[in-house]
Amino acid sequence: MTPTEEQRDRGGPVLDADGFRRVAGAIEAEIGRVIVGQGELVRLTLIALLSGGHALLEGVPGLGKTLLMRTLADAIDAHFSRIQFTPDLMPADVLGTMILYEGPDGGRTFRFEPGPIFAHFVLADEVNRATPKTQAAMLEAMQERTVTAGKTSYQLPQPFFVLATQNPLEMEGTFPLPEAQLDRFNLKLEVPFPSLDDLVEIADRTTSHATATVGRVAAAETIVAMTRLARQVPVAREVTAYAARLVRATHPSDPAAPPQVRAYVRYGASPRGLQSIVIGGKIHALLAGRHHLSRADVRALATPALRHRLILNFAALAEGVQPDHLIGEVVRAVAE
Numbered sequence: 001m002t003p004t005e006e007q008r009d010r011g012g013p014v015l016d017a018d019g020f021r022r023v024a025g026a027i028e029a030e031i032g033r034v035i036v037g038q039g040e041l042v043r044l045t046l047i048a049l050l051s052g053g054h055a056l057l058e059g060v061p062g063l064g065k066t067l068l069m070r071t072l073a074d075a076i077d078a079h080f081s082r083i084q085f086t087p088d089l090m091p092a093d094v095l096g097t098m099i100l101y102e103g104p105d106g107g108r109t110f111r112f113e114p115g116p117i118f119a120h121f122v123l124a125d126e127v128n129r130a131t132p133k134t135q136a137a138m139l140e141a142m143q144e145r146t147v148t149a150g151k152t153s154y155q156l157p158q159p160f161f162v163l164a165t166q167n168p169l170e171m172e173g174t175f176p177l178p179e180a181q182l183d184r185f186n187l188k189l190e191v192p193f194p195s196l197d198d199l200v201e202i203a204d205r206t207t208s209h210a211t212a213t214v215g216r217v218a219a220a221e222t223i224v225a226m227t228r229l230a231r232q233v234p235v236a237r238e239v240t241a242y243a244a245r246l247v248r249a250t251h252p253s254d255p256a257a258p259p260q261v262r263a264y265v266r267y268g269a270s271p272r273g274l275q276s277i278v279i280g281g282k283i284h285a286l287l288a289g290r291h292h293l294s295r296a297d298v299r300a301l302a303t304p305a306l307r308h309r310l311i312l313n314f315a316a317l318a319e320g321v322q323p324d325h326l327i328g329e330v331v332r333a334v335a336e
Contacts, residue, residue, distance in 0.1 A: 015222070015225050015226060015229050016229075017229070017286055017291055020226055020229055020230070020286050021286065021287060021289065023217070023218050023222060023226065024046060024050070024226070024286075024287055026075075026217040026218065027046060027072070027075050027076065027217060027218060028042055028043065028046065029217075030071070030074075030075040030214045030215060030217055031068070031071050031072060031075060031214070033212045033213075033214060034067065034071045034212045034214060035064055035067065035068055035071060036064075036194065036198045036201045036202045036205065037194055037195065037198035037201075038064070038068075038191070038192070038194075038198075041068070041189055041191060041192070042068070043287070044187055044189050044304055045057075045068060045072065045163070045189065046072075046283075047187070047280050047283045047284060047287075047301075048161070048163075048186050048187045048189075048280070049072070049159065049161045049223065050223065050226050050227055050230055050283050051186055051227070051230065051276070051279040051280050051282075051283055052159070052227045052279070053161075053185070053186030053187070053276065053279070054142055054161060054162040054163070054164070054184060054185050054186055055161075055162075055163050055164070055185060055186065055187045055188070055189055056127075056163075056164045056165075056166065056177075056182070056185040056187070056188045056189070056308060057163060057164070057165045057166075057189050057190075057191055058165070058166050058167075058168055058188065058189070058190050058191065059165075059167075059168070059190060059191025059192075060167065060168065060191075060193070061167060064191070065165040065191055066082075066123060066125060066165065068163075069082075069121065069123040069163045070082075070123070071214055072121065072163075073120075073121040074214040074216070075214050075215070075216060075217055075218065076120075076121075076216065076217075076218045076219070076220065076222075076223060077216045077218070077219045077220060078119075078120035078121055078159070078219075078220040078223070079119040079120045079121070079157065080119060080120070080121045080123070081116040081117070081118075081119035081121070081122050081123070082116070082122075082123040082125060083116050083117075083122065083123065083124050083125065084125050084126065085124060085125060085126050085127050085128075085129045085130040085134070086126075086129055086130065087129060087130065087131060087175075089130045089131075089134050090133075090134060091133060091134050091136075091137035092115065093115065093134075094115050094116065094117050094134060094137055094138065095115045095117055095137055095141070095147045095149070096112060096113050096114040096115035096117070096118070096147065096149065096154075097112075097113060097115070097149070098110045098111070098112055098113070098149060098150065099111055099112075099113045112149050112150075112152065112154065114147075114154070115147075117138070117141050117147060117156070118147070118154075118156060118157065119157065119160075120157050120158075120159055120160060120161065120220050121161050121163070122160075122161070122162045122163070123163055123164075123165070124138070124162055124163070124164035124165070125164075125165050126165060126166060126167060127164040127165065127166055127177065128166040128167075128174045128175055128176060128177055129174055129175070130175065131175055132175055132178060135175065135177060135178065135181055136178070136180075136181070138162070138181065139180065139181060139184065141156060141160075141162075142162055142181075142184040142185075143184055145158070145160050157220070158220070158224050159220060159223045159224055159227065162185075164185070179311065182308045182309065183270050183272050183309060184272075185308060186272075186276040186279075186280065186305065187276060187280065187301075187304040187305055188304060188307050188308035189304055190307075229286075230279065230282050230283045230286060231279065231282070233282035233285060233286060233291065233292060233293060234291070234292050234293070235278060235282070235292070235293040236292070236293070239293050239294065239295055239298065240278065242295055242298060242334070243274055243277045243278055243281070243298045243302075244274055245334050246277070246298065246302055246306075246330055246331065246334050247268070247269050247271075247273050247274045247277070247306070248268070249261065249268075249330045249333060249334050250265065250268030250269045250273075250306060250309075250310055250326070250327070250330055251265070251267070251268030251269075252265050252266075252268070254268070256333065256334055257330075257333075258329040258330060258332070258333040260321075260325075260326055260329050261326055261329065261330060263315065263316075264312055264313060264315055264316035264319075264321045264326060265310055265311070265312060265313065265316070265326060266311045266312065266313045267310075267311040268309075268310060269305075269306045269309035269310060270309055272309070273305055273306050273309045276301070276305035277298055277301045277302060277305045277306075278293065278298075280301040280304075280305060281293045281294075281297035281298050281300070281301045282297070284297045284300050284301060285297045299331055302327055302330075302331055303324055303327050303328075306323070306327050307323040307324055307327060308323070310323045310326060310327070312326075
């Protein structure tokens with residue numbers, strides 16, 4: 001895969017597949033200087049970024065969710081913003097608001113003052129603590145990359161990546177994310193608890209006088225170029241059809257749906273789930289040194305792309321059935 005004339009005409013850095021892997025590897029290496037273990041989590045977060053989408057991280061406190069985003073932003077020369085979501089957070093606190101300014105001549109005009117959402121990397125910390133009104137305010141920004149104030153729409157910077165975190169343990173004072181907002185996240189990533197060796201390494205790093213520093217190894221324009229390059233990865237029609245069959249099999253009404261999906265799922269994944277699998281699979285393929293999407297790439301992205309898009313019924317909630325288990329059943333049931 002080589003740079004196209006279109007890439008050259010757009011200006012900015014020009015990358016090929018080797019350059020793509022080199023920059024991605026450098027970013028992962030810099031993150032590894034701070035984040036202990038969590039190699040798969042780091043790679044999937046990078047895939048979400050390079051796919052032009054967003055990611056939702058779920059994990060208990062103290063696992064480094066916030067640190068991951070800060071370190072990613074440190075490794076890339078881009079503007080980083082952190083928003084702590086609380087029940088009293090208002091939409092204007094996130095998006096911005098109109099401010100009355102007085103000029104040197106005494107005249108007064110309203111001017112839009114951008115909020116913290118106007119950044120390349122936005123950490124939405126504990127996003128499920130905000131009210132539905134504030135959560136809904138982010139929908140336009142996440143989907144359209146614009147913010148509308150009054151009659152004017154303002155373009156968000158590129159790249160624009162939202163990494164939202166939520167704590168599965170603390171339910172008091174939280175508001176579950178609506179399905180429409182969950183669907184805007186390309187991937188939902190679960191942060192695993194560290195292994196014994198990783199715990200020891202974390203303790204050594206965080207209780208000594210030495211502090212790991214992260215160098216900037218990529219520019220914002222490079223990330224945009226990598227996103228464009230990933231979309232050029234070719235996909236055979238039968239591979240896309242395989243991914244589509246996986247998505248359809250998450251719907252209990254589909255003939256290919258396995259028995260457990262029919263028993264425990266109310267609604268299956270949306271078309272955005274298929275889009276997330278395909279674009280994420282393209283990046284997964286490039287990082288693995290391949291220039292085409294394979295069925296293995298589809299399976300690798302199926303769980304993080306679909307787990308938050310399944311709406312389970314009461315029986316599943318009562319019996320503790322997890323979406324990951326159901327997606328595994330779908331992968332086993334759908335023939336290649």
